Amino acid sequence: MEKVQVENVKKIFFSRNKQVIALKDISFTVGKNEFITIVGPSGCGKTTLLRIIAGLIPPTMGEIKILREDPEKPLTAMVFQEQSVFPWLTVYENVEYGLKLRKLPKKLRQEKVEYYLKVTGLLDFARAYPKELSGGMKQRVAVARAFAVEPEVLLLDEPFGALDEQTRQVLQQELLKIWEEKKITSLFITHSIDEAIFLGDKVLVLSARPGTVKAILEVNLPRPRDLIAVRKSDEYKVLFEKIFTLLRN
């Protein structure tokens, strides 16, 4: 079985005698240890799709199946589109949050938190509160917090969407480095074609609302990847054009 199976998922929001069809019949699968990126115009239901997969809201129709391999692990961990780092916890406590809820022994928690603080470059900020951090640093905390629980599936909703280009590129490369350690199956949403190609094994292209799957494209670029090398490659150029055209119509 594939790691994630999304089967005929449809979502209608009912609000005051009006209904919004956010997603219309979405089906796709994500393989084990695969990093899939999802691009689509804003408002096409990307966040909705991720929230359904995370189990935060139910689909109107259809089904989500996630292959559970380790009963000790949480099914999903999500990095939210908006700022979601708890202001009342230090950086350390934020990263520890999910582990503490799962009642892991203190020693193990400390090990994991310190590891993920290290790989995200946050060790020096462990005792700082989020209000002292830049936007990029805050997103690092959110990413570290999700990685720390080592879920079956990682869900990332435009985690770098609000950052400037420079910071975004740095974080993309950091993310790939961390991801390649454990290769946790990941769904990453973005509205940047460039980001989708650079990060993904596959790119799923969604149509405008109501969201449907327009195409799923393989990214045949070896890992570990380097941003400059990727951008120079023919594969990148061909894919960019394809996705660009798909999003246009």
Next chain:
Amino acid sequence: MENKLPKKNLILKGISILSPLLFLFLWEVLARYQLLDTRLFSSPSAILTALPPLIQSGELFWHTYISLKRVFLGILLGGGLGIVLGLLMGLSAIIRALIEPLVAATFPIPKIAIMPLILLIFGLGEASKIATIAIGVFYLVLINTLAGVVNLDKVYFEVAENFGANSWQKFWSLALPGALPLIFTGIKLALGTGLLLVVAAEMSAARAGLGYMIWRAYDMFAIEEMFIALLMLSLLGYVLSYLLDFIESMIIPWKGGV
């Protein structure tokens, strides 16, 4: 511009210090020249002379202590209940639907209006005074706590949900810390109301407290004593709110971050 600013601040500070001194000076002068009725308004020097005996006998501190204890216990009880209920209402729509109408209906009743009822229920002793303060303070803390939870960004709840937090964990890890800044706002308001209510409660059937001291001074026409009690109340309000600010900065080092 930049090196002018501190100078301006210094002048403003000077004015702030001088104005009360000027006020006291005017008061004294007007009293000395009989332009003020000293039987009603006394004078700073007369008040100052009346102070040492009250301090030496321990009377002033005894009354202060009694009032302080009542305010503290009242806030502890009413505020504590307000915090717990406010958090529960913020977390659970059912509990909120259950309690909110009762709160909305009873909140507008001036708390002083129910003092006779409280005296009937709790008797003439300590309990009725603490209950008066507790009830008055309860609403302020409850309403602020509830607002603190309700105004929390819903993404924080989704994070907790996503990590599998149960209701208990959401209460402790989310609602309580998230609402803390507004809980403190509620407690600060409670302090002012607490001082108001303690004086009101000590008007009837009390044998100690600053409110009692004021009314005894009225009965004996000891105007200096009355002013000393009033000054003590002012000092109390000032020191306590300063203390609360300090405690707040200790408990909420992340303030301004939500």
